[in-house]
Amino acid sequence: MARQTNPHQRAYGQAVINRLAAETVPAGLKVPVKDFKEAQRDLEKATKATEESRAARDAALEGVATADATLDELVDTLANALVGAGLGTRRKPLASFTRRSVSDIVSLAYATEAKEVRAICRAIRKAKPDASVAKVIGQCEEQLAAVDRAIAAIAKPQASYAKALAKRDALFPEWTRRLTRLKRHAAVAWENEPALVKSTFAPPDALAAPKAKRRKVTGTPEPVTPAATE
Numbered sequence: 001m002a003r004q005t006n007p008h009q010r011a012y013g014q015a016v017i018n019r020l021a022a023e024t025v026p027a028g029l030k031v032p033v034k035d036f037k038e039a040q041r042d043l044e045k046a047t048k049a050t051e052e053s054r055a056a057r058d059a060a061l062e063g064v065a066t067a068d069a070t071l072d073e074l075v076d077t078l079a080n081a082l083v084g085a086g087l088g089t090r091r092k093p094l095a096s097f098t099r100r101s102v103s104d105i106v107s108l109a110y111a112t113e114a115k116e117v118r119a120i121c122r123a124i125r126k127a128k129p130d131a132s133v134a135k136v137i138g139q140c141e142e143q144l145a146a147v148d149r150a151i152a153a154i155a156k157p158q159a160s161y162a163k164a165l166a167k168r169d170a171l172f173p174e175w176t177r178r179l180t181r182l183k184r185h186a187a188v189a190w191e192n193e194p195a196l197v198k199s200t201f202a203p204p205d206a207l208a209a210p211k212a213k214r215r216k217v218t219g220t221p222e223p224v225t226p227a228a229t230e
Contacts, residue, residue: 008203009172010047013040013179015204023196026189032182039175046168053164057157064110064150071143072106074136075117078124081136085129097123114147 017040020033079102082088088096097120098105105116121137121144129137183201190197 009175010040010043011204013043013175016179016182016201019200023200029182029185029189032178032185036178036182039171039178043168043171043175046164046171050161050164050168053157053161057154057161060150060154060157063153064147067143067147067150068110068113071113071117071140071147074140074143075105076102078120078133078136078140081133082124082129085133087124087127087129087133094120096127110147111151114144114151118144 013036017037025033079088079093082093082096083090088094092101094100094102094105098116100116105113105120108116117140121140124133124137183197186197186200
């Protein structure tokens with residue numbers, strides 16, 4: 001599992017560098033500043049690579065979701081076709097071929113749904129349906145192939161994202177070590193200016209601001225539809 005990181009570390013590191021740029025840095029502090037800038041630069045570069053690989057992974061996931069949505073529509077179309085052909089009832093259109101309802105099937109995980117729909121299509125073909133049902137089965141099978149391709153296409157971007165994430169997270173211990181060293185040298189270099197040391201390493205204004213108090217909720221809250229997960 002990837003190491004959990006503070007999402008504000010990059011912003012904090014850049015804020016420290018910006019503040020140092022506005023000061024006359026003593027000679028004894030120049031090497032620690034240079035070292036920390038390098039660590040910050042490496043972190044920014046690795047984070048950008050992580051964000052790009054995550055975007056590619058998310059695009060692949062979106063491809064699966066799109067293919068699956070089309071398959072969901074075809075499952076419903078197939079159920080209606082079965083009713084029209086007398087192979088199912090309006091209440092339970094798929095009962096002769098599966099114990100699952102249409103709503104159950106479209107709620108399954110992508111790969112599980114594909115497996116279930118494929119099995120249903122095989123079972124219906126054995127019943128030798130009329131041309132109207134056979135046509136929808138063919139459409140379902142074509143879309144199943146599209147779902148399979150979309151699922152397979154996730155593997156590479158997911159692996160790239162995991163690799164980039166691990167590479168980025170591996171930088172944090174050294175980033176932290178160099179920041180600690182910089183703070184220590186700054187305290188010595190500016191021993192007569194404690195306020196300068198404090199302001200240089202203070203959190204960015206947005207992060208230092210107090211959290212807003214949450215309002216108390218009265219009554220029963222309205223249900224919230226969960227967003228799609230990554």
